[in-house]
Amino acid sequence: LAKTTQPISMDSYEGQEVNITCSHNNIATNDYITWYQQFPSQGPRFIIQGYKTKVTNEVASLFIPADRKSSTLSLPRVSLSDTAVYYCLVGGNQGGKLIFGQGTELSVKP
Amino acid sequence: KAGVTQTPRYLIKTRGQQVTLSCSPISGHRSVSWYQQTPGQGLQFLFEYFSETQRNKGNFPGRFSGRQFSNSRSEMNVSTLELGDSALYLCASSPSGRGGFTDEQFFGPGTRLTVL
Secondary structure: OOOOEOOOEEEEEOOOOEEEEEEOOOOOOOOEEEEEEEOOOOOOEEEEEEOOEEEEOOOOEEEEOOOOOEEEEEEOOOOHHHOEEEEEEEEOOOOOOOOOOOOEEEEEEO | OOOOEEEOOEEEEOOOOOEEEEEEOOOOOOEEEEEEEEOOOEEEEEEEEEOOEEEEEOOOOOOEEEEEOOOOOEEEEEOOOOHHHOEEEEEEEEOOOOOHHHOOOEEOOOEEEEEO
8 A cells, every 4th residue: 555645734724715735656556536624523524535546536536647646635725624634545446445645634714 | 334343443452361353344345354553563454244254364463353244343352452452443344355566455444552
């Protein structure tokens, strides 16, 4: 499984756009890139998944360059409730096995 | 649809005891995975069950075991508890047999286990 590297922590203010970049130099051809969000004392929640280029849903966008060695999760206009840990995961079909890295602790301030 | 439910939510045990945790997946989901989360090690995969069979296993000792029933409900058991087993145990279910990164995992709220 490809190892991921992401910042340990980030600070932002309400209303700003937040971009969290994840590095995954050893990504394999059949690997997908998935982001999860976790609030304290809760289970992680799926945010978005992509394979290449750009994916957008109602809560976030995921940008993946052509070489797929990195990806950027973009959260538009964050609010205090977006304060959480964000995990970048990379892998293929592992039959339900997710490998979580350290994650990025995002703190949104008023 | 109801989400993934886990019981109990909190549990206190002493060293040497054994514990059984329960997970009810989202209706229709056939894959159930278990994870351990600690401040030091983060989120670690324990095992995954699909159609009552263990399909994947993480790097945990044999004291950690699990099973899945015909209705997809799952239990995990930890025998001979150690202090280091204190953790949040999370269960996740997914809808299809593909599993892994092409399949969204839905997590429950977890069971907080404290070993004294």
